[in-house]
Amino acid sequence: MVDQKIQIKHLDFYYGKFQALKEVNLSIPEREITAIIGPSGCGKSTLLRCLNRMNDLVSGAKVEGEVLIDGEDIYQPSTDLVRLRKKVGMVFQRPNPFPISIFDNIAYGPSIHRFAAKKELPGIVEKSLEAVGLWDALKGRLSEHALALSGEQQQRLCIARLLAVEADILLMDEPCSALDPIATERIEELMRKLQKNYTIVIVTHNMQQAARVSSRVAYFYLGELIEFGSTQRIFTTPLRQETEDYITGRFG
Amino acid sequence: MRKYYEFVVEGLIFISGIASIIFVLLIFIFLLKEGLMLFRQVGVFEFLFGEHWYPISEPPRLGILPLILGSLWVTFGATVISVPIGVACAIYIGEIAPGWLREILKAGVELLAAIPSIVLGFIGLVTLVPLVKKIFHLPTGLTALSGSIMLAFMAMPTIVSIMEDALNAVPRGYREGSVAMGATKWQTIRRIVLPSASSGIIAAVMLGIGRVIGETMAVMMITGNAAMIPKSFFQPVRTMTATIAAEMGETVQGSDHYFALFAIGIVLFAITFVVNLFADMSLHQKQARV
Numbered sequence: 001m002v003d004q005k006i007q008i009k010h011l012d013f014y015y016g017k018f019q020a021l022k023e024v025n026l027s028i029p030e031r032e033i034t035a036i037i038g039p040s041g042c043g044k045s046t047l048l049r050c051l052n053r054m055n056d057l058v059s060g061a062k063v064e065g066e067v068l069i070d071g072e073d074i075y076q077p078s079t080d081l082v083r084l085r086k087k088v089g090m091v092f093q094r095p096n097p098f099p100i101s102i103f104d105n106i107a108y109g110p111s112i113h114r115f116a117a118k119k120e121l122p123g124i125v126e127k128s129l130e131a132v133g134l135w136d137a138l139k140g141r142l143s144e145h146a147l148a149l150s151g152e153q154q155q156r157l158c159i160a161r162l163l164a165v166e167a168d169i170l171l172m173d174e175p176c177s178a179l180d181p182i183a184t185e186r187i188e189e190l191m192r193k194l195q196k197n198y199t200i201v202i203v204t205h206n207m208q209q210a211a212r213v214s215s216r217v218a219y220f221y222l223g224e225l226i227e228f229g230s231t232q233r234i235f236t237t238p239l240r241q242e243t244e245d246y247i248t249g250r251f252g
Numbered sequence: 253m254r255k256y257y258e259f260v261v262e263g264l265i266f267i268s269g270i271a272s273i274i275f276v277l278l279i280f281i282f283l284l285k286e287g288l289m290l291f292r293q294v295g296v297f298e299f300l301f302g303e304h305w306y307p308i309s310e311p312p313r314l315g316i317l318p319l320i321l322g323s324l325w326v327t328f329g330a331t332v333i334s335v336p337i338g339v340a341c342a343i344y345i346g347e348i349a350p351g352w353l354r355e356i357l358k359a360g361v362e363l364l365a366a367i368p369s370i371v372l373g374f375i376g377l378v379t380l381v382p383l384v385k386k387i388f389h390l391p392t393g394l395t396a397l398s399g400s401i402m403l404a405f406m407a408m409p410t411i412v413s414i415m416e417d418a419l420n421a422v423p424r425g426y427r428e429g430s431v432a433m434g435a436t437k438w439q440t441i442r443r444i445v446l447p448s449a450s451s452g453i454i455a456a457v458m459l460g461i462g463r464v465i466g467e468t469m470a471v472m473m474i475t476g477n478a479a480m481i482p483k484s485f486f487q488p489v490r491t492m493t494a495t496i497a498a499e500m501g502e503t504v505q506g507s508d509h510y511f512a513l514f515a516i517g518i519v520l521f522a523i524t525f526v527v528n529l530f531a532d533m534s535l536h537q538k539q540a541r542v
């Protein structure tokens with residue numbers, strides 16, 4: 001039995017009066033890629049943002065239930081948000097490197113969390129860029145502006161800056177939707193490589209992508225978890241008719 | 253028929269479009285024509301660096317150094333006061349205040365901008381001036397300091413509203429990315445938001461300063477208008493703008509004094525032009541880079 005890194009129990013989520021997630025129960029295993037799929041507006045992003053409490057920023061949002069990460073409920077009043085978000089990193093749909101140099105993008109995390117001395121930063125930058133396959137291309141250009149990079153490189157940089165703070169869960173919300181197919185393939189390759197050390201939760205609209213990278217799939221519809229299981233089983237023998245309709249493209 | 257119509261409309265729009273340029277040129281030419289006449293009689297160096305402004309003595313002495321310094325002192329003082337407060341205010345309004353309070357504060361800033369400068373000057377005259385006199389035990393409260401404080405009130409709305417726009421223009425993704433990494437709100441503001449908005453912030457400050465340099469009514473009422481080289485903020489000073497406003501009505505058209513006032517206008521024009529140019533450059537520098 002694999003370790004459960006994230007356990008979501010009886011999770012209800014409301015934007016004001018609107019209930020965006022209904023009684024979600026889901027266990028996400030450690031060091032695997034779990035894909036969340038479902039039609040637009042079914043609450044995939046909302047669920048992801050519950051896992052690092054980014055939804056706290058939305059006024060009127062309300063959470064009920066539990067989200068355990070490494071056995072600890074992150075919705076306890078005593079939860080240290082800074083520590084939580086250091087551990088649970090997020091990659092956004094549109095690559096959003098900070099408008100500063102490549103080096104400073106990576107150094108930002110270690111410096112806000114004050115766990116690295118200035119002289120350790122170059123080492124951390126190299127290690128992080130190495131891990132996302134950018135080091136060879138960028139080692140001579142570290143002082144350049146991050147926005148000068150290509151979309152794919154920007155997205156890799158955004159992943160690298162999470163590795164620099166030693167995150168161990170990576171939440172990715174449609175990380176490839178702004179990239180071309182070749183870049184997408186290369187990011188997927190990177191994800192497969194990272195899963196040896198990181199727990200990855202990816203939201204995607206692309207069935208092939210879910211099939212290619214993930215080992216587990218959760219299908220959501222209208223805020224409810226319809227089906228969850230190994231990728232192979234979901235794509236070959238879905239138990240629920242709705243799931244089958246969606247993955248075969250027969251869905252609305 | 254249709255073709256003519258298009259032609260006429262296009263022509264009208266074109267003329268309106270370049271009208272502003274034409275007006276600026278005309279004003280500039282007129283200013284130069286009148287102002288440069290002075291230098292047939294008085295040397296440029298003597299004019300800019302002469303320490304005495306006695307335009308109606310015989311012979312007149314037309315050195316505007318005291319006036320330039322008066323303007324600079326008051327502007328400098330107003331900048332020192334208004335920039336920190338304005339910047340802090342914009343950060344509070346743009347980044348920290350909850351929605352309802354933000355709206356109230358923005359309305360307040362706009363209201364401040366809407367107060368005519370003569371009204372501000374008048375209020376300053378009856379409230380601030382006596383206060384300055386009393387606190388610092390001065391013979392008069394009509395000082396550079398009073399002028400700086402009043403002008404700071406006028407620069408603030410410009411600084412706050414332009415800087416607030418600059419903060420608003422910072423993409424949400426930057427803030428989200430930073431917060432999602434565990435940065436606190438203040439870390440995010442200081443390390444991500446402010447640097448990304450820096451060119452807009454510089455422009456805001458520059459335009460605020462530009463506003464202060466050109467301001468006339470309020471300074472004329474509360475700075476004391478003594479055309480001496482200022483040695484401290486607690487002395488009366490006279491600015492270039494106040495000089496023009498006060499003396500233009502009394503001068504004989506075509507006299508050296510008259511031309512000198514226009515020449516002061518050229519100096520003012522040059523200063524504000526440079527300040528606005530800097531503001532513009534810092535606004536556009538960012539667009540070029542991204």
Ligand SMILES: Nc1ncnc2c1ncn2[C@@H]1O[C@H](COP(=O)(O)OP(=O)(O)OP(=O)(O)O)[C@@H](O)[C@H]1O
Pocket residue numbers: 015018020038039040041042043044045046047058
């Ligand atoms: N800030 C918000 N305030 C109110 N309602 C919201 C907010 N964000 C999302 N919603 C609503 O919650 C529901 C779920 O949104 P969510 O963004 O999680 O969907 P999603 O599955 O990620 O969709 P997509 O595939 O389009 O990204 C939607 O109906 C959406 O309209």
Ligand SMILES: [Mg+2]
Pocket residue numbers: 044045046173
């Ligand atoms: Mg989404």
